[in-house]
Amino acid sequence: MITITEFQKVGVGISAFGIFFILFGVLLYFDSVLLAFGNILFLSGLAVIIGLRRTLYFFFQRTKLKGSAFFLGGVLMVLLRWPVTGMMLETYGFVVLFKTFFPVAFGFLGSLGNIPFLTSLFNKLSGSSTSLV
Template sequence: MITITEFQKIGVGITGFGIFFVLFGILLYFDSVLLAFGNILFLAGLAIIIGLRRTFTFFFQRPKLKGTSFFLGGILVVLFRWPVIGMILETYGFVTLFNFSNIMLKMDLQYENTERTELPSANMDIIFNFLWTLPDKHRIYDHTRQKHL
C-alpha cells in the first residue's frame, strides 16, 4: 500500500484543479487565461507530489528533452496568448514525454502473459500497477481491445 502524506494530498488536489482548468479552458474555446492557469497549477501540483528534484530530473533526462521542450514550449506559447498552437505543442510534448505507444505495447504483452503478476517497467508504472490490481481488469481491457480491433 502506498502511503501519501498530507502535503502530497494537497499536491494531488492542485494537480486535479490544474487538469480541471485545462479542460474547462478547452471547453470554453481555448480560453488562454484558464489554460495558462491550469498549466501552472498542474506543474506546481506535480512538483508538490513528487518533489522538485524528481520533477526536474524527470523532465530533463536526455531521452526526454524533445518531449519536455515541446511541452514547456507549449505552455510558454499559451502564456503568450496563442492557445490553439500552444495546446497542440503541449499535446505532442506530453505524448512524446510519456511515450504512450511503448506503454500500451507493454500492457498488451503483459495481458497475454497472465502468469506474471508484475507489470514491465514503464513511465507510468504506478498507474498501471493500480489498474492491474482492479478486480475486473480483464473485462475492461477486453472491452477496450474490441473497440480498437
C-alpha cells in the same frame, strides 16, 4: 502499499484543479487565461507530489528532452496568449514524454475486466501477444 503524506494530498488537489481548468479552458474555446492558470496549477501540483528535484529530473532526462521541449514550449506559448498553438505543442510533447508508458497502461486496462471488444482492443494497443483475435 504506498503511503501518501498530507503535503502530497495537497499536491493531488492542486493538480486536479489544474486539469479542471485546462479542460474548462478547452471547453470555452481555448480561453488562454484558464489554460495558463491550469498549466501553472498542474505543474506546481506535480512538483508538490513528487518533489521539485524529481520533477526537474523527469523533464530534463537526456532521452526526454524533445518531449519536454515541446511540452514546456507549449506551456510558454499558452502563457504568451497563443492557446491553440500552445495546446498542440503540449499535446505532442505529452505523447512523446509518455510514449513508453502507454503500452503498460493499455495492458493494465485490458486486464481489468473481461469485456470482449475492449479487452482485445487494449491487448492490441499494448502489444500483448495473448489476444485471441
